[in-house]
Amino acid sequence: MTRIDFYQIENDESSALFACRLIEKVYRLGHEIYVHMNDETSAASIDDLLWTFREDRFIPHACIETGEEAPILIGHNTEPTDHHDVLVNLSGAIPDFFSRFERVAEVVPFDENSREAARRNYKFYKDRGYPLQYHSMS
DSSP states (O other): OOEEEEEEEOSSOOHHHHHHHHHHHHHHTTOOEEEEOSSHHHHHHHHHHHHHSOTTOOOOEEEGGGTOOOSEEEESSOOOSSOOSEEEEOSSSOOTTGGGSSEEEEEEOSSHHHHHHHHHHHHHHHHTTOOEEEEEEO
């Protein structure tokens, strides 16, 4: 069964920057990652940030729409076919295909409006019996 981890940001760090740090850590642990965004603009934004947020390291990634192969894929309206390891969900909504991943990482931003969406997601997973983990990130 898919394990769900909620990472609640407890400071003013942007959720995109935190997500990049999380993606880097998960990648360095040897996992393949699919980053799910809510639209093309946010997918392009996280793509750009992954290129620039660390000057001293390279994180191999690609947007799924390009058809390129990479251990980290970013998408918003395409279900990944080859990645089943870790889903980093930054869309605010639960994608229909989440359960085929071993793990799902839900990033909970600092602002209250975004936290309400995370609460709905938490309830959805809990009501269906998924194992939940909570991490306070300060």
